[in-house]
Amino acid sequence: MSEPTNWQPEVDELNLRRKLALKMGGEERVNRQRELGKLTIRDRIDALVDPGSFHEIGGLAGYGTYEDREFRDFTPLPYIGGLAKVDGRSVVVGGEDFTVGGGAADISTQERFKSLFLADMAREYRVPLIVFHEGAGANVAAEGDGHGHLPSSFDVFGPDIRAGQEVPLVFGASGSTAGGVAARVMLGHFTVMTPQGALFAGGPPLVKRALGLDITKDQLGGPDIHVAQSGAIDNRATDEYDAIDQMKTFLSYMPQNVYQQPPFKPTDDPPERQEEALLSIVPRKRTRPYNMLKLIRLLVDDGEFFEIKPEFGTTVHTLFARIGGYVVGIVANNPSMLAGAMTADSADKQGHFVELCDHFHIPIVFIADVPGFMLGPQAEATGTLRHGMRAYWATYLASVPVFTVITRKNYGMAGQATANVGTMNYRVGWPSGDWGSIPIEGGVAAAYRREIESAPDPDKRRREIEEHLLQFRNPFRTAEAFGIEDIIDPRQTRSYIYRFLEHAYDTISTTLGVKGKAGVRP
Known part of the structure; x- marks a missing residue:
C-alpha cells in the first residue's frame, strides 16, 4: 500500500x-x-x-x-x-x-x-x-x-x-x-x-x-x-x-457579567401610566387580604414578571420585572399568606434574592405590607429571628439603590428589612399606610397590661386605649415630621418607581464589577 x-x-x-x-x-x-x-x-x-x-x-x-x-x-x-x-x-x-x-x-x-x-x-x-x-x-x-x-x-x-x-x-x-x-x-x-x-x-x-x-x-x-x-x-x-x-x-x-448593566428593553408601555384599580386594591378593612401579584401586574411593563421561588416562603414574593424598560428586582409581602408575616423560609428567600440583585447590579423595590416576624412556638423553633436578621443583614449591606413603597402594614424588625437604613433610604407610602414598632392591637395588650387588667371593664379600657393611639397612626402625621419621604397617590406608583430607576442606573454605571465579601451572615 x-x-x-x-x-x-x-x-x-x-x-x-x-x-x-x-x-x-x-x-x-x-x-x-x-x-x-x-x-x-x-x-x-x-x-x-x-x-x-x-x-x-x-x-x-x-x-x-x-x-x-x-x-x-x-x-x-x-x-x-x-x-x-x-x-x-x-x-x-x-x-x-x-x-x-x-x-x-x-x-x-x-x-x-x-x-x-x-x-x-x-x-x-x-x-x-x-x-x-x-x-x-x-x-x-x-x-x-x-x-x-x-x-x-x-x-x-x-x-x-x-x-x-x-x-x-x-x-x-x-x-x-x-x-x-x-x-x-x-x-x-x-x-x-x-x-x-x-x-x-x-x-x-x-x-x-x-x-x-x-x-x-x-x-x-x-x-x-x-x-x-x-x-x-x-x-x-x-x-x-x-x-x-x-x-x-x-x-x-441578567447582565452578561458583573461588569455590565442588566439589559434595557424598550417598551411601548408609558412610564407615567396610571391604573385606577390601584386606588381600591388595598381594602379599607385592615385585616382583609388582597392580591399582591395583581397589584404588581398593574405596575410593571405589560403586566409581565418572572417570579423566583413561588412555592417556597410564600409570605413574600420575589420577582424580576421591568418598568420603563429597566430591570428591577421586586420584593413584595404577600398579605394573603399569614398576613405577610416574615417566617424563617420567607426570610431566607428574601435575603437570597436581595443578594442576587445586589450581585448583578439590579435595583431593588420593596412593596411592603408586613406585620412583623411570625410569632409562636413554631416560629421560634425554626429560628425566625436568626433567619429574619439574615434578611435584614442582606438589605443593609446591599450596595444597589433601594426604593420602598409601603402599601399598608410596616411593623417591627421585619419592617426594617424592607428598606436599607444604611443608605439614603428612599421610602414612599400610600394613604393606606399603617406603621410602627409594633401593631397597636398586640402592643396595647403588652404595654398597658396592668392598667387594662385593673380596670372595671378590661375590654372596654383596651378599646379606649387603642382608639386613642389610632389617631397617631395617620400616615400624614409621619410625613409632617419627615418620617417618610413622601405619601403618594397609589396610581402614581409606577411613575415614581420609573424615576427612581432612571437615577438608580446612573449610579449603578459607576459601581460595576465584583462585589466585596462583607462580614459573616447571622
Whole structure:
C-alpha cells in the first residue's frame, strides 16, 4: 500500500469519531431516555440555543476501542458542552449525558476536567453558564484503578464558585442528580427542576443501605420536596421545554457579567401610566387580604414578571420585572399568606434574592405590607429571628439603590428589612399606610397590661386605649415630621418607581464589577 500524499485518512478517522460521538450511549439508551419522557443532553442544548450557534468543545474526549492498534469504535465521555448563543447573547452551555454510564463521573478519566473547563471558560469569556444536570456524582467503578481517592483531591466546585462571582449561573435539575452533581446544582443563581428531576446527596439505594428505608427518588428529592419544602430548587417546570423557557426568561433579566448593566428593553408601555384599580386594591378593612401579584401586574411593563421561588416562603414574593424598560428586582409581602408575616423560609428567600440583585447590579423595590416576624412556638423553633436578621443583614449591606413603597402594614424588625437604613433610604407610602414598632392591637395588650387588667371593664379600657393611639397612626402625621419621604397617590406608583430607576442606573454605571465579601451572615 502506497503512503498517502495528504492527511485525508486522518480526516476520515476524525469524521468517523465525530459521527460516533453523536450517537452518545447508543440507540437503545437514547430511545430509553426519550421513552421516560426526558430529552437527551443534545436535545436540551438544541432546544435552548439559537439555531446553528452551538460550537461543541471536547467532543472527541472519550474511550476508543482498538484492535491491533487500529481504531474500531468510540464512546464519548458523559458530558457534552460548548459555546453557543441564546437570544443572540453568547453563553457556555453543557450537561451530563445520562445515556453514557448514567451521566456518572469517572474520576480516573478527564470527564471532570471537561465540565469544569467549561465553567472556567464561562468565567474567562465573561458569559453566562447554563448547565442541564442529570447524573451521579461519581462512579464507584473508578475505584477499580487500584486505590481510593480522597474527595479533597479534586477541585470539583471551585470553577463554578469562581464563575459565579462574575457571570450568571443557570442550572437545571433535568433528571436524577446525586452527590457532586446535585451539589453543583446548588451553586446556580437560578435553578429549575423538571417533573422527572430529583436531587439528593445519596439516592434510594444508599438510603436503603444506610437507613433501611424504602423510598422512591421522587419521595426523596423530587420537585415536591425541593421546590415546595426545602427551597433548594427555585422553580418547578411543567416539562423540559418549560424549564428551558424559564432558563431563558431568567437570563433575559441578567447582565452578561458583573461588569455590565442588566439589559434595557424598550417598551411601548408609558412610564407615567396610571391604573385606577390601584386606588381600591388595598381594602379599607385592615385585616382583609388582597392580591399582591395583581397589584404588581398593574405596575410593571405589560403586566409581565418572572417570579423566583413561588412555592417556597410564600409570605413574600420575589420577582424580576421591568418598568420603563429597566430591570428591577421586586420584593413584595404577600398579605394573603399569614398576613405577610416574615417566617424563617420567607426570610431566607428574601435575603437570597436581595443578594442576587445586589450581585448583578439590579435595583431593588420593596412593596411592603408586613406585620412583623411570625410569632409562636413554631416560629421560634425554626429560628425566625436568626433567619429574619439574615434578611435584614442582606438589605443593609446591599450596595444597589433601594426604593420602598409601603402599601399598608410596616411593623417591627421585619419592617426594617424592607428598606436599607444604611443608605439614603428612599421610602414612599400610600394613604393606606399603617406603621410602627409594633401593631397597636398586640402592643396595647403588652404595654398597658396592668392598667387594662385593673380596670372595671378590661375590654372596654383596651378599646379606649387603642382608639386613642389610632389617631397617631395617620400616615400624614409621619410625613409632617419627615418620617417618610413622601405619601403618594397609589396610581402614581409606577411613575415614581420609573424615576427612581432612571437615577438608580446612573449610579449603578459607576459601581460595576465584583462585589466585596462583607462580614459573616447571622
